Amino acid sequence: MKVIKQSPIKSAFTVLALAFASSTTMAQELSITVTNLTQGLHFTPVITAAHASDNHLFMAGEMASVELQTMAEGGDISGLANMLTNADANLNENPAMGLLAPTMSASFNLTNDSANTHLSLAAMILPSNDGFVGLDSWKIPEEAGTYTVFLNAYDAGTEANDEIRGSGAPGEAGMPVPPPLDASIGMNGTGVTDIESNNKVHIHRGSLGDDNMTAGKSDINNSVQRWLNPVAKLTITVQ
């Protein structure tokens, strides 16, 4: 490294500059709105966290953790919450107080500690076997302003996309069907596939669905419950 001798005045400036630099890494106040852009998918309770730059809820191309699998197959975010709490993250859980219905938004505030410079989000999408909407470690801007981020749907790679009614427990086949969705999901589907050959987290290929509510391969309604990316919009205001 080049060493440059500084006059006393210049040094004083350097100290000032350092003081300013550190002030930008102080705790931030964030106002966040998550919007379900789709007309046919519900999101299970959303978990959002500000965390250190080297933490991830998931990474595309990597195997899902058991905690992520539990969220993606059944909507249970308690495992992810524990993991994040142990990593000193700042969390928000379940801002919609339950399912985030199609086209609806949920808003909340989050204060992030200076070390928690990155933001992640996850929620299962229904109906699906192990689909989730995700944001992986987005760097929170230091400059005040409003930022918009569009989110895609991922597949956890942990369960075959059979697209038929079943279980939300990790490792068990089929899709969980909570009561509000019961009427919109078909029955007696024979199953689209029983194989999950890509066991890494990947962009979801979308549901196949069919147009038969009482038979066919899939219990997903193909003209309502498919989607195109992006599936969610995140609006983040840095105060």
Add this chain to the structure above:
Amino acid sequence: MLTFITPKKSTNKLTLQLLIASVFTLGLAACNDSNNVAEEVVAPITPAMEYSYSITLTNLTYAQPLSPVAVALHDDAKMWQVGQPASVALEKLAEGGDNADFIALTSNMAAISSEGPVPPGASVTLDISTTEPMATYLTVATMLVNTNDAFSGLTGVDISTLMLNQEKSWRLNVYDSGTELNNEALGTIPGPADGGVGYDATRNDIDLIGYHSGVVSKDDGLSSSVLTQDHRFDNPAVKLTITRTK
């Protein structure tokens, strides 16, 4: 303040007005100077400045012609929002490709339509001008006509910071107006794939605007559909570029 003194076409009535206005302003300013009274601030006379924009829209789809494109400038407002029901004017545009009501919205300070539809792969350029200083928000809307009620566009985008000759581009996703079921059925799609009915006042879908889930088509398992795999689309469906030209 004095930039418009540069001689242009002297026959231009507006230019002449601007010149007069600026001379007037200069006079007042000079007066003020000589009086040397600081608290007497004369409100600056702002001449009716004209703003012009060139808007180019490209259809990025394979087989979805876009209905005549509506372009509007207005005050700070959004003509639609995810999670809200569509206005009737938007419903007519999204179900039938008819933008007459949308263009005629009283909130528009300037509005124009392309002369015809924009075929897949084609582009259209529209020029729009206004002297209304509040007209700094842009809305553009067009229907994907081989669908029940899909439209693309953007609304309420602040263009007040655009400098002269500055350009801004977007790649636009596809919305569903939520006013008509996506059954893709015979007689329900106004585009060439069907030649069916466009606008129908009955709202038989969720009546909330959201993103479109895409065309299914009969080839991919929707037996009621008159559409084929040709008519499927993905996001983005439209490229939009705006340039401030004046």
